[in-house]
Amino acid sequence: MQHKAPANQPTPPFNAPAARRLREALGMAPGHVAYGMRASYGLAYITPETIIAWERGEATPSAAELTALAGALWCSPGELIGAPRTLREHRLALGLAPEDVARFVGLEIQSYLRMEETGDWRGNERQSSALAEVLRLAPRAFATVTGRDGQLAELLRRAVTTRWQAYTKPLSRLIPVTRRELEDVLHEMHLEYQALMAATLSWGGGSSSGSGDAGRDFMERILDEFWSRIRYL
Numbered sequence: 001m002q003h004k005a006p007a008n009q010p011t012p013p014f015n016a017p018a019a020r021r022l023r024e025a026l027g028m029a030p031g032h033v034a035y036g037m038r039a040s041y042g043l044a045y046i047t048p049e050t051i052i053a054w055e056r057g058e059a060t061p062s063a064a065e066l067t068a069l070a071g072a073l074w075c076s077p078g079e080l081i082g083a084p085r086t087l088r089e090h091r092l093a094l095g096l097a098p099e100d101v102a103r104f105v106g107l108e109i110q111s112y113l114r115m116e117e118t119g120d121w122r123g124n125e126r127q128s129s130a131l132a133e134v135l136r137l138a139p140r141a142f143a144t145v146t147g148r149d150g151q152l153a154e155l156l157r158r159a160v161t162t163r164w165q166a167y168t169k170p171l172s173r174l175i176p177v178t179r180r181e182l183e184d185v186l187h188e189m190h191l192e193y194q195a196l197m198a199a200t201l202s203w204g205g206g207s208s209s210g211s212g213d214a215g216r217d218f219m220e221r222i223l224d225e226f227w228s229r230i231r232y233l
Contacts (some may be wrong), residue, residue, distance in 0.1 A: 012063055013082035013090050020055040022080075024071045030055075036072035043068055059205045063092055077082070087116045087145050092137045105130040121146035125173055132176045137179050140227045148174055149223060156222045159186050160193040175231060193218055 016136045023033055030051035037046045043065065053059040054069070061069055069075045078093035091101055102112035105127045114120050123131060149159055152174055159167035164186040171186075174180050196215040218225060 012066055012092050013085065014054065014060045015080055016055050016057045017075070017084045019069065022075055023055075026073065028073075033062075033069070033072045037065075037068045040071060041068035064090075066092065067095070084141075085145070086119060087121070087131075088133070090137060090141070091116070094135065096134070096230065099157060101131070115224055118149045119145070122149070125190075129176050137176075138176050139230060141173050152226075153222050156189070158228055159218060160190045160218075160222070163189040170197055181230065185226065188229060189225060200210045 030048040031166075033051045034046045034048045037043045044145070046065070047067075050059070051069075054061055066080055067077055071081055073080075076093075077095045080094045081089065084090040086091050091098065098113055098116065099109055102109045105112070107115075107123065107127065115123070121131070125180075127143070128146075131137065132139070137145065144147055152171070155167050155171055155174070159171075165183075168179060168182050168186060171177075173180050183208060193215065196218055214216070
């Protein structure tokens, strides 16, 4: 019988083609992989058919199964995971236990697990920097997986339309980017947006719809505009 992960534990994004390539590169048959998972990890229900189903994309391994599969294929879990989308998936990709991450960032394990499950990161500035370090999160990935994209976009819109200097400190608390780099990027974006808006008025005092569209597009793409200017994504 095919084993399924508990309903409250979503499966990580599995890279089925990578699993097959790694197995074939080792000269292993699906039965060899299944035996390794049974013998070394105690997953008695794993059969060659299970491995084949995973490689065909017909089923997806749970987090525990993926870790065992990586062990049987002599690779890291990250090599079997597609692009991580959440804190949990980034942690699994690195093969880290939640206790290790919680200890590194200075949180009680239950508090960390709650944030990981909800996607609502509530760590302070020091803990956020530690999280980005231990999970090797670039600033953009950090903002996304901690659920801060919406708040970030709102602060950026305010910064380019008003006095950008007032938003350097709030933004530095939100994402792991140096204050100096934030100042440079906010100043640049503010100037560009103000130039776009100034261009909405023609010399005759009328409006220029093309320039107005450019200003609206800039606001809609505010996150892309911001991250394209940050050196470390």
